[in-house]
Amino acid sequence: MRKPVLTIFYQFNPWHSTIGGVQTVVSNFIKYAPDEFEVRLVGTSNDPAQPNGKWQEAELAGRKLQFMPLFTLQNDNFRSLVPTTLKYTAALIGHCFASDFMHFHRLEPSLATLHWSGDKTLFIHNDIQKQMQSQENANAILWRRFPQAYFQLESLLVKQFNQILSCNSESVKLYQQKYPTIADRVAFIKNTVDSQTFCPLSLEEQQEKRVALTQKLELPANTQFILFAGRLHPQKDPLLLVRAISALTDLNVHLLIAGDGELATDVRLEVERLGLSKRITMLGSVIQAELTKLHQATNVFVLSSAYEGLPLVVLEALACGTPVVTTNCGEISKLLPANCGVICEERTPVAVADALRQVLLHAENYPIEACVRATEPYSASTVVGAVYSDMWHRWKQQNLVSTVQKCSTNFT
Structure with missing residues (x-):
């Protein structure tokens, strides 16, 4: 055969x-x-x-x-x-x-x-409904300007598929309700993380990487690192994150932004406007091997998205043993246990800053083992x-x- x-x-x-x-x-x-x-x-x-x-x-x-x-x-x-x-x-x-x-x-x-x-x-x-309805920059996605045209195209095309698999349960429900004749072809699928690539270090190795990072960036030895990784796009709302760092005045933290995109200039201008040049480093686009090292070395990963499906980068952070602070988007609430991070119910700088503070001040409540265990089904x-x-x-x-x-x- x-x-x-x-x-x-x-x-x-x-x-x-x-x-x-x-x-x-x-x-x-x-x-x-x-x-x-x-x-x-x-x-x-x-x-x-x-x-x-x-x-x-x-x-x-x-x-x-x-x-x-x-x-x-x-x-x-x-x-x-x-x-x-x-x-x-x-x-x-x-x-x-x-x-x-x-x-x-x-x-x-x-x-x-x-x-x-x-x-x-x-x-x-993605969560298709929220993606089309999001108020975060109407020009971020072309179809958001022509929603009826998109849904007409969708109704023409979806019936050809033997399977429709979504990593977002709300999108599964949406398709099953909109297209009842093919509802049995629509199913949920877990997003994936490659545990061969994203894996934790020992506490000693982790500390060595953090020390090396502080030396490379010429920062105080007690600096705590926050990592954002993703496209600088309105969906990810990196400007919200920059403003949250501005609200974290009581901790010695440094934000690493690994990514590039159309909002890169806006983010740089906001960093300068808020006087955060010494507290935020923009790394640009980072290859996967380097991103893995960043996940392993940082104290907390942060996601500030307006909408998501099931964000893969959160799985990658957790697989490296790093706790997560995130806005409440996509399948996050089904993925993130209380001992692996904090979900912000409000998308405001203060709410994100408070969540980051909680994780950074009480790292013992978010053990490496719990974070890794949460990713095993994925x-x-x-x-x-x-x-x-x-x-x-x-x-x-x-x-x-x-x-x-x-x-x-x-x-x-």
Whole structure:
């Protein structure tokens, strides 16, 4: 029996990834793909010299795959006038990459695949309702300016999917209610964290890294580090976080901002306006290996988002044994136990500052072991393995039915 082919559609290059949890999820689906599957990725390149529109043999995290970049995309951390998703969708039109299984991580590209045969899965990574209704910068997402157009497009496209998997329970309910004829195809899926990459250090190693960090940044030895990692985008609301640091006047803390994006200039200006240049360091975009080291060395991770699905970066922090302070968004309340961090019920600088103060002053209440234990159900190898197992079962059933039909035809 030949190997079933899985083709993943997403607008990135996994060897030169931009900031975002979706990129990490896709990479985990490649890394943990069982040998029984042939994996292909239709993505983008970041090198103008790299040939586009041609399949290339590649390897990611020890896993061989076929890779085809559709066009060159040098920096997707900043939005252009034409959204990358629309460019990607346009580039798909005229091609046919139909295969046994197809995974989509944005809805729009499936417009080009309506008539392709194969088993299709749509992954939803956000709370769609809050994403469309959020008041945080109406221009942050193009579709928010044309919500009716988006939902009309959605109603046209969703029926082609054999599965719709969301890491946000509210989005699961929304799709099941809006599209009752396909409600049985919509299901919840846990987001994933790669425990091979994100793991805790011993207390001694952790302290050594913190000392090295204070020396590198020329800060007092008793500095406590707060880490933010993510795209500087209105969804993540980094300006709220900067203002929260301004309210933390009673502690010797230093905020590390690992990320880049369209709000980078606004964040720098706010840091200067509030006189926080010595209390905040903007690191820019950080590769995964360096981000892991930051998670392991900092005292607390903070998330200030207006909306989320199930934020992957929170799982990564917890897997490194780092407690989390976060706004109440997405699946956070179902993920974060009381001994792993604090959820702010109000999205205000004072509320975030108070939560950070609580964790920093009482670190003993948020042990490393508890944080790591909270991420165990989200292990990438387990979650991804279960998806592939289900795909393999469907593949065998399909082949069994096909064989029976052929035998029946030959007999008659």
